[in-house]
Amino acid sequence: MATTPETPQVYSPSAEFVAAANMKGHAEVARQAELDLPGFWGARAAEFEWFKPWDNVLDESNKPFYKWFVGGKVNIVYNCLDRHIKTWRRNKLALIWEGEKGEVRTFSYHALNREVCKFANVLRSMGVKKGDRVTIYMGRVPELPMAMLACAKIGAVHSVVYGGFSVEALHGRIDDSQSHVVITCDGGYMNGKIVELKRIVDEALKRCATVENVVVVKRTGHEVPMESGRDFWYHDLLNLPMARASTSETEVMDAEDPLYLLYTSGTTGKPKAILHTHGGYMVGVATTLKWVFDVKEEDRWWCTADPGWVTGHSYLVYGPLLLGATSFMYEGAPTFPYPNRWWSMIEKYGITLLYTAPTAIRGLMRFGEAWPNRHDLSSLRLLGSVGEPINPEAWRWYHRVIGKERCPIMDTWWQTETGMFAITPLPTMDLKPGSAARPFPGMEADVYTEAGTSAAVGEEGFLVLKRPWPAMLRTLYKDPQRYQDQYWSKYPGVYFTGDSARKDADGYFWIIGRVDDVIKVSGYRLGTAEIESALVSHPAVAEAAAIGLPHEVKGSAIYTYVMLRTNYEPSEALAEELKAHVGHEVGPIAKPEKVSFVPSLPKTRSGKIMRRVLKARAQGLPEGDLSTLEE
Ligand code: WTA
Numbered sequence: 001m002a003t004t005p006e007t008p009q010v011y012s013p014s015a016e017f018v019a020a021a022n023m024k025g026h027a028e029v030a031r032q033a034e035l036d037l038p039g040f041w042g043a044r045a046a047e048f049e050w051f052k053p054w055d056n057v058l059d060e061s062n063k064p065f066y067k068w069f070v071g072g073k074v075n076i077v078y079n080c081l082d083r084h085i086k087t088w089r090r091n092k093l094a095l096i097w098e099g100e101k102g103e104v105r106t107f108s109y110h111a112l113n114r115e116v117c118k119f120a121n122v123l124r125s126m127g128v129k130k131g132d133r134v135t136i137y138m139g140r141v142p143e144l145p146m147a148m149l150a151c152a153k154i155g156a157v158h159s160v161v162y163g164g165f166s167v168e169a170l171h172g173r174i175d176d177s178q179s180h181v182v183i184t185c186d187g188g189y190m191n192g193k194i195v196e197l198k199r200i201v202d203e204a205l206k207r208c209a210t211v212e213n214v215v216v217v218k219r220t221g222h223e224v225p226m227e228s229g230r231d232f233w234y235h236d237l238l239n240l241p242m243a244r245a246s247t248s249e250t251e252v253m254d255a256e257d258p259l260y261l262l263y264t265s266g267t268t269g270k271p272k273a274i275l276h277t278h279g280g281y282m283v284g285v286a287t288t289l290k291w292v293f294d295v296k297e298e299d300r301w302w303c304t305a306d307p308g309w310v311t312g313h314s315y316l317v318y319g320p321l322l323l324g325a326t327s328f329m330y331e332g333a334p335t336f337p338y339p340n341r342w343w344s345m346i347e348k349y350g351i352t353l354l355y356t357a358p359t360a361i362r363g364l365m366r367f368g369e370a371w372p373n374r375h376d377l378s379s380l381r382l383l384g385s386v387g388e389p390i391n392p393e394a395w396r397w398y399h400r401v402i403g404k405e406r407c408p409i410m411d412t413w414w415q416t417e418t419g420m421f422a423i424t425p426l427p428t429m430d431l432k433p434g435s436a437a438r439p440f441p442g443m444e445a446d447v448y449t450e451a452g453t454s455a456a457v458g459e460e461g462f463l464v465l466k467r468p469w470p471a472m473l474r475t476l477y478k479d480p481q482r483y484q485d486q487y488w489s490k491y492p493g494v495y496f497t498g499d500s501a502r503k504d505a506d507g508y509f510w511i512i513g514r515v516d517d518v519i520k521v522s523g524y525r526l527g528t529a530e531i532e533s534a535l536v537s538h539p540a541v542a543e544a545a546a547i548g549l550p551h552e553v554k555g556s557a558i559y560t561y562v563m564l565r566t567n568y569e570p571s572e573a574l575a576e577e578l579k580a581h582v583g584h585e586v587g588p589i590a591k592p593e594k595v596s597f598v599p600s601l602p603k604t605r606s607g608k609i610m611r612r613v614l615k616a617r618a619q620g621l622p623e624g625d626l627s628t629l630e631e
Pocket of ligand 1: 309310311385386387388389390411412413414415416417436497498499511513514520523524525
């Protein structure tokens with residue numbers, strides 16, 4: 001077995017890297033931002049084209065409903081597309097796409113703009129107006145970013161639902177957003193199999209009254225039912241005279257107008273939608289990407305995330321286009337048909353910047369080094385990680401085997417709510433494997449004790465953010481009260497992240513994990529409530545609880561505890577049926593690892609299930625304070 005040299009705890013970037021980086025003098029930049037937050041973000045915003053400049057960078061008059069770039073008129077899509085096609089970037093590649101079967105499609109900025117304009121014209125002629133919500137439920141095909149951009153261009157608010165979600169999850173999200181239009185595909189390819197997207201939409205729509213039209217992108221070509229008058233093929237619509245014009249006016253938006261909704265599971269079975277806006281989001285996302293990933297004109301950026309999650313929104317779709325970068329997008333599974341698929345594409349397309357999740361790294365690590373070693377990965381110059389804490393072992397493998405010890409790793413901590421990186425290294429900083437380093441310039445983070453004081457160095461506590469930032473969520477859609485309660489009331493005036501963390505003597509943050517009802521499975525964010533409500537919708541189930549337990553590849557896996565109704569007997573077959581039921585209702589990613597039948601669940605006197613007790617018992621740990629336990 002090959003031996004690896006003893007690796008030092010701190011990795012410093014090379015002098016050449018530092019000299020060439022977009023970010024110069026990060027400590028001074030952070031100091032300036034701290035002294036003058038509006039000045040700092042105002043200077044970043046000035047790098048974009050505004051229809052009308054803002055009057056005021058930050059309005060803090062109605063906390064926690066912060067407003068950014070107040071009075072400014074802008075459209076994020078204008079800065080993603082219109083702005084570039086006026087320059088030489090018109091003929092630069094915006095997007096390179098590879099299908100799971102190996103097909104390749106490429107789009108210059110000119111071509112991408114043309115497609116987006118045509119589809120924007122179609123949406124307008126369907127009656128979609130500024131402020132209307134549109135649900136997008138698709139596989140990873142180029143038409144997915146195009147649909148998002150077309151919505152934003154005309155001022156509609158997109159709500160992308162991850163294509164791995166299923167009927168009930170989709171139904172809840174369409175229903176809550178009151179979308180009139182749904183954009184989908186006949187199916188998607190994943191692991192050589194067809195994912196039924198249109199059929200799931202059809203099932204979900206049986207229960208949604210608002211939807212008038214469904215636009216269907218033909219991807220697989222397999223037979224799907226089309227309802228006359230309601231369902232239309234995307235390619236047919238794009239051939240209509242109304243779509244033909246390859247220009248389309250970009251709507252003038254207020255900086256604070258909504259750009260999109262993104263649903264995450266909340267503490268009740270009902271999902272909640274996080275709302276982001278045009279102006280501040282644009283400035284935050286572009287600045288973080290440019291500095292943290294050092295994106296340059298000649299780079300080829302690959303963010304492996306699905307556009308259905310926030311990472312895809314911020315750093316696959318909007319961020320790279322704002323920077324005029326070339327992105328790569330891949331449709332399918334990392335191991336299809338062999339575990340070298342990703343590495344072969346890095347070689348084929350000369351990817352320079354790779355941004356992925358620890359679960360993917362751990363998953364690919366299991367197949368051994370021979371797979372990546374077959375490929376020339378020398379184009380890579382910077383790597384990234386997101387979604388969950390990266391364990392030092394995976395960090396070192398990524399650094400040594402993929403980055404050949406040349407590429408710094410950006411372990412970016414952020415959330416759907418933050419919209420942009422919040423705690424992250426900059427490529428010019430020293431790195432510690434497993435630490436997300438420091439707050440991005442302009443951000444202020446801390447670790448709090450239960451009582452709301454700063455925790456001591458090395459002490460575990462709650463991660464909080466203490467100053468507003470431009471890409472922050474503005475509210476929870478239709479539920480401003482819940483926005484205040486959930487994020488701003490544990491410590492008044494301070495943003496509560498829901499994570500626990502430690503800070504070391506150098507001020508580096510070490511994220512530990514969620515302290516609430518969120519479970520991160522393979523980096524995907526799921527709520528215990530959505531899984532539990534799927535379980536109790538099965539006739540055999542009286543009550544259910546879901547918890548996350550550590551898993552070698554997935555980070556955490558879902559374990560469920562089920563109390564059966566009288567007349568039902570525990571059995572292996574019933575456990576399997578319940579797993580499949582959750583898969584059908586929520587999606588395959590939510591399928592429990594295990595279903596345990598129990599005679600009762602630990603509850604507080606007020607009837608709340610004490611998941612932390614279940615978690616402690618399952619791991620053989622002390623159960624902590626049980627004074628509120630009913631029995
Ligand atoms: C977790 C994903 C450790 C964290 C962008 C956070 C991380 C949640 C990291 C948000 C990281 C994300 N290190 N944990 N680098 N990045 N997380 O909304 O628990 O899907 O609160 O956003 O993911 O998940 P979300």
